[in-house]
Amino acid sequence: MGKYFDIFVGWFGYKLDPWALLTLGTIANILVVVLPVLLAVAMIVYVDRKVWAAIHLRKGPNIVGPFGLLQSFADGLKVFLKETIIPAGANKFLFLLAPALSLIFGLVGWAVMPFGEGMVISDLNVGILYLFAVSSLAVYGIIIAGWASNSRYAFLGAMRSAAQMVSYEVSIGFVLVCVLMCVGSLNLTDIVLAQKNVMFGVNGYFFSGLFPMFIIFFVSALAETNRTPFDLPEAEEEIVAGFQIEYSSMAMALFYLGEYAAIILMCGMMAILFFGGWLPPIDWAPLYAIPGIIWLLGKMAFFFFCFAWIKMSVPRYRYDQLMRLGWKVFLPVSLVWVVLTSGYLVYFGKLAG
Amino acid sequence: MVTAITFYILAAVLVTSGIMVVFSKNPVHSVLFLILAFFNAAGLFVLLGAEFVAMILVIVYVGAVAVMFLFVVMMLDINFAELRKGVMEYLWVGLLIGFILLLEMIFIVGGWNMTDGIATTITAATPPINEVTNTEAIGRILYTDNIFLFQLAGLILLVAMIGAIVLTHRKRDGVKKQNIGDQVRRRRDDAYEAIDVKPGSGI
Numbered sequence: 001m002g003k004y005f006d007i008f009v010g011w012f013g014y015k016l017d018p019w020a021l022l023t024l025g026t027i028a029n030i031l032v033v034v035l036p037v038l039l040a041v042a043m044i045v046y047v048d049r050k051v052w053a054a055i056h057l058r059k060g061p062n063i064v065g066p067f068g069l070l071q072s073f074a075d076g077l078k079v080f081l082k083e084t085i086i087p088a089g090a091n092k093f094l095f096l097l098a099p100a101l102s103l104i105f106g107l108v109g110w111a112v113m114p115f116g117e118g119m120v121i122s123d124l125n126v127g128i129l130y131l132f133a134v135s136s137l138a139v140y141g142i143i144i145a146g147w148a149s150n151s152r153y154a155f156l157g158a159m160r161s162a163a164q165m166v167s168y169e170v171s172i173g174f175v176l177v178c179v180l181m182c183v184g185s186l187n188l189t190d191i192v193l194a195q196k197n198v199m200f201g202v203n204g205y206f207f208s209g210l211f212p213m214f215i216i217f218f219v220s221a222l223a224e225t226n227r228t229p230f231d232l233p234e235a236e237e238e239i240v241a242g243f244q245i246e247y248s249s250m251a252m253a254l255f256y257l258g259e260y261a262a263i264i265l266m267c268g269m270m271a272i273l274f275f276g277g278w279l280p281p282i283d284w285a286p287l288y289a290i291p292g293i294i295w296l297l298g299k300m301a302f303f304f305f306c307f308a309w310i311k312m313s314v315p316r317y318r319y320d321q322l323m324r325l326g327w328k329v330f331l332p333v334s335l336v337w338v339v340l341t342s343g344y345l346v347y348f349g350k351l352a353g
Numbered sequence: 354m355v356t357a358i359t360f361y362i363l364a365a366v367l368v369t370s371g372i373m374v375v376f377s378k379n380p381v382h383s384v385l386f387l388i389l390a391f392f393n394a395a396g397l398f399v400l401l402g403a404e405f406v407a408m409i410l411v412i413v414y415v416g417a418v419a420v421m422f423l424f425v426v427m428m429l430d431i432n433f434a435e436l437r438k439g440v441m442e443y444l445w446v447g448l449l450i451g452f453i454l455l456l457e458m459i460f461i462v463g464g465w466n467m468t469d470g471i472a473t474t475i476t477a478a479t480p481p482i483n484e485v486t487n488t489e490a491i492g493r494i495l496y497t498d499n500i501f502l503f504q505l506a507g508l509i510l511l512v513a514m515i516g517a518i519v520l521t522h523r524k525r526d527g528v529k530k531q532n533i534g535d536q537v538r539r540r541r542d543d544a545y546e547a548i549d550v551k552p553g554s555g556i
Contacts, residue, residue, distance in 0.1 A: 019355060094385075125486055129408035136416030140388075143420070147381060147427050155427070162424045166417055186488060320531065 029121045033110050041260040042072040044304060048260075051308035082249035087150060090246065094148035099247065099254035102141025106261030109134040113268050114188050116278045116292040127188040128176055131269060135172075135224055138262050139165040141255070142226075142233055142243045149246040157242020160319065161226065161233035167326035168223040168230075174334035175217045178210060178341045179273050184351070192277035201283045203276035209344070213337055214274040216330050218306075221266040223326070225259065228311040232319060263307060264300060271299035360400055367393035380426045388419045405488040 046061060046069060053060025061068035086092055112127040114120040124130055139161055146158020180186060182205065183194040198208050206214045223230040234242040244255055271277055277299075278292030317325070345351045366389065373386040391414045398407035485493075495503050550556060 124404065126404045126408050126488060129405070129412065133408050133411040133416060136412060139420060143423055143427075144385075147423075159424065159428070162420050166420055169416065324531075 026121075030111075033113075033121055034107055037107065037110055037261055037264065038257070040264060041257055042076065043069075044260055044264060045072045045075075045256070047301075047304065048308045048311075051305060052312050055309070055312040076253065079249055079253045084251055085246075085248045087246050089150040091148040091150070094144050095246075096251065098141050098145035098148060099251045099258070101144065102138065102258035103254045103261070104258075105134055105138045105141060106258035106265070109262070109265045112188060113265065114192065114272070114277065115296060117189065117193075119293070120189065123187065123189060126186045128180065128186045128191065128273075131188075131265075132169075132173065132176060135262065135266070135269075136165065136169050138224070138258070141258060145247070145255070146243040149243070151246055153239045153241075153245045154243050156239050157233040157235075157245075161243065164223055164226075164230065164232060164322060164326075167323060168220045168330070171216055171326065171330035171334045172220045172224065174331070174338050175213045175220070176273075177338050178213050178334070179205060181338075181341055181345055181351070182210065188272055188277075192272055192279060195276040196279060197283040203279040203281060203283050204274055205276075206274040209341065210274065213334065214270070216334055217273065218270060218303075219325075220330065221270065222307070222310065223322070225263045225266055227263065227307055229314045229317045230322060231316060232322065235316060264304065267300040267303035267307070268296070270303050271296055275299050356400060360397070363393045363396040363400070367397070380429075381423070384419065384422045384426050387422070388415055391415045391419065403487055405486075405491060 049071070050060045050068075061071035064070045064074045086095055109131055111121045112124050112130050114123070114127075142161040143158045146154045146156075146161070149155070179191065183191045185191065185194075195204050197203060198205060200207075222228075226233050232238075232242075234244060239245075244252055247255065275281070278296040280287035280290065280295050370386040370389040370393065374383045374390065377383040377386060391410060395407040395410045395415075398404070398410065548556060
């Protein structure tokens with residue numbers, strides 16, 4: 001906040017009244033984060049397609065621009081010029097609201113994402129709860145789209161999505177509780193700083209008893225963002241793209257933007273909760289010479305690569321298998337881990353605060 | 354000034370959406386207005402400085418409870434025009450109950466007496482806001498000061514949950530379920546048999 005605020009003070013002097021300055025500063029801050037995120041979404045779609053292509057032993061997008069780098073922009077332009085078709089039986093307002101909601105919930109989470117110490121729009125002291133809340137809201141875009149489309153396939157997709165989100169949120173909640181107990185704070189900056197030199201000079205909770213929680217979080221993140229093997233809401237082969245079936249042009253593009261923004265946010269959450277955020281992987285002085293944001297973006301890119309890799313390597317879960325994994329495997333394991341972690345912290349007197 | 358404007362906007366939208374929950378023709382719209390009301394309530398909590406309660410409100414009510422509401426309401430095919438047919442017949446009963454409730458509330462609120470020294474009790478119970486975050490303050494009250502009551506409430510909820518499951522669970526015959534243990538234990542010999550069939554005889 002402070003840095004950009006000062007820039008604005010420098011530009012306009014103190015002639016503007018403080019509230020106008022604060023508003024301008026906040027808007028500038030938001031743009032500084034949101035524009036790169038949207039650009040990153042465009043590029044990450046390209047990366048996604050290139051990774052899939054590599055796994056398929058094909059070339060992937062390589063025509064538009066050097067190495068096909070501009071493919072996403074070409075697609076965006078094409079989609080922009082198409083007609084938005086609204087089905088006759090659809091609820092018009094909700095039908096158009098749904099993709100917008102999907103994009104909004106994909107973007108608002110970035111408000112608390114720390115890119116470095118102090119490099120954050122809003123340093124909430126309940127930052128992790130905010131992120132949890134926002135990631136659980138992403139389902140509304142899908143449910144509303146499914147219902148407003150007035151189509152059976154879309155509705156089936158929406159129902160699946162609702163059940164899936166509610167199931168996997170529970171285990172994500174317990175994973176977060178484990179991390180929070182070790183840190184003793186709900187602030188994301190504190191969470192990152194607490195991971196300095198966890199064990200043997202390694203930065204990050206993954207290198208400790210919390211490693212199983214990282215695995216559960218990773219799989220639940222796949223489920224929360226509707227990625228394979230949990231892409232039941234849009235399952236092309238069963239319910240022909242599910243909730244997106246009636247959408248065309250920009251409305252559909254907004255769904256994709258929101259989905260990918262949420263995926264990058266989840267990658268960022270994993271980096272911050274378990275891999276020490278902007279800290280280098282090993283607590284060794286020369287590594288701190290590289291700016292923290294590069295470490296953070298590198299970790300996010302790695303997790304995104306894993307997402308793309310998984311998408312091409314595993315088949316889709318069946319609905320009952322999905323429910324079994326969520327309720328009968330992840331929930332008990334994460335619950336037991338909460339008990340174990342708290343027991344360990346209390347017994348060895350390591351409880352923070 | 355900005356706080357006041359924000360408060361009035363949030364409060365106005367909250368009250369309006371609360372009214373719309375009751376008066377919407379379509380039940381799905383009602384639930385969506387309910388969600389909007391939750392959001393604005395969370396906004397009011399943030400204005401009060403109770404950010405923990407605000408986030409929990411969004412996570413629990415908007416993220417889980419309202420999703421379930423939407424789920425159920427969308428699945429049910431309720432014909433509300435039919436339901437509203439008898440509304441004028443029973444209107445007087447509703448009005449009567451409402452009136453009695455209003456009278457009761459007037460009696461309770463009218464007869465309310467603050468204990469002496471309430472000011473000291475309130476100030477003593479709240480730790481200074483710049484030393485303790487409100488997450489920690491709530492945790493201290495729930496898990497340290499009133500731990501037994503909290504555990505008791507938890508037990509009651511557990512009993513209610515088990516009761517609900519026992520009452521609604523029914524065993525059905527002829528349902529095929531995946532048994533992963535059986536799948537893993539299955540060997541080639543269990544599934545495969547080579548038979549030497551003589552020509553013209555069949556199995």
